[in-house]
Amino acid sequence: MTTDWSQERLLIYAPHPDDETLGCGGLMSKAKRAGAEVYVQFMTVGDTADESPKGFSTAMERHTEIKKVSEHFLWDDWHMALPGDAYHLRLDSVPRVDLTRLIERESPISIARLEPTVVLVPHRTSYNQDHQATAEAVHTALRPSDTRLRHHPRLVLAYEEAADQWRAEPVDSPNLIVELEEEDLLAKLHGMELYGSQTHSHPHTRSELTLRSLSVLRGMQAGVCLGEGYHVLRHLA
Template identity: 70%
Template sequence: MTIDWQRERLLILAPHPDDETLGCGGLMAKAKEAGAEVYVQFMTVGDTADNSARGISTAQERYSEIKQVADFFEWDGWEIAFPGDEYHLKLDRIPRFELANTIEQHSPLSIATLRPTVVITPHWTSYNQDHQVTAEAAHTALRPSNNSLRHHPRVVLAYEEAADQWRYDAVPSPNLLVELTEEHLSAKVKAMGLYCTQAHQHPHTRSETTLRSLAALRGMQTGVALAEGYHTLRLLT
């Protein structure tokens, strides 16, 4: 089957700035090229200890990077649900009820408000606790119900990141592969470069070589040059 991305409104859930690009950068480029609407709900951002010369990336720097990436991809909107050091890398301290309600109803980019046709979440087997709780909260927010009472996106996917494979209970290969052109992949790589506090040289899970290698592997698995992999949670055709 194929998805006519021109007709879709995508909501991508990103625990932190750069997760949406690592997981969905090629698809975002492909969807926007086709005429889709793309929105990104970031869950949190704050000062981040890292391996840079200063040993920290500030929230202000990361806000600046978001704006550059948003302009580059021409997102239709983005929002941060829980900004600040109180929440960054600590989303597992927030009650699941609050996280799920934020995604379902309370955010300006909530499912109830935005009524997306496609929702894409991080994968629940990530080693990162913020990814895990975001995925689980989204799973609750997207629970089955009567479509006349609650909005049901037709397509619900989980994106992958190379680092997810570290989990001992990581799931098998993705079961939905989205073909990319070299232009789509190059856009993903360029956008990741705009997250300059987060990009790294190879060998690293966020390096250009890793992004290109994973796209080549997923493409090979479906007989094309390049692809991004997703796990299907709901697909109504």
């Protein structure tokens, strides 16, 4: 499958700030270099206690990081759907119908308003409940129907993150590899640097070495130097 990214309008769903860079950072760089439009729909963010060197990050800090990353990748727009601790790491408590309506029509960059040609979502096998809730809600929003009545993106992809492999059952390897140039990988790595509250040293799923190693592995599987792996959910030729 060959894609002319210059003709595409990408809409990426990120459960939290940094998921879009971890999963699609290379593609965002490649697509923008080609002339594509790129939009990011964040689902939620809140104050977070984690295992980073700092140990704690606030929602305000995360919003500041988003602005820096947006400028770095030259996003055309982004939106935070459900900010606050009532939703952060609790999206599984929000009725799917409400998440689906937001994704389908209510967000300023909803599918109905933006009419993207490519939609990218987290993989539903993630152990993280917010990732699962986002993946399932987008899946519902993109349900088959009459294309004369509802917009259907031509290409729907699930992106991968290193931690997605933490499952009791086997996880299929990506069936689509997007070839990256070194500058695309460097853009991805720098994007994660700008998420300073979320970066970690190796060994960690968000370390620079992990991201580079996964890119080398996916590239090798396609016979190229560097790549990013995706699962094809819909491809309308």
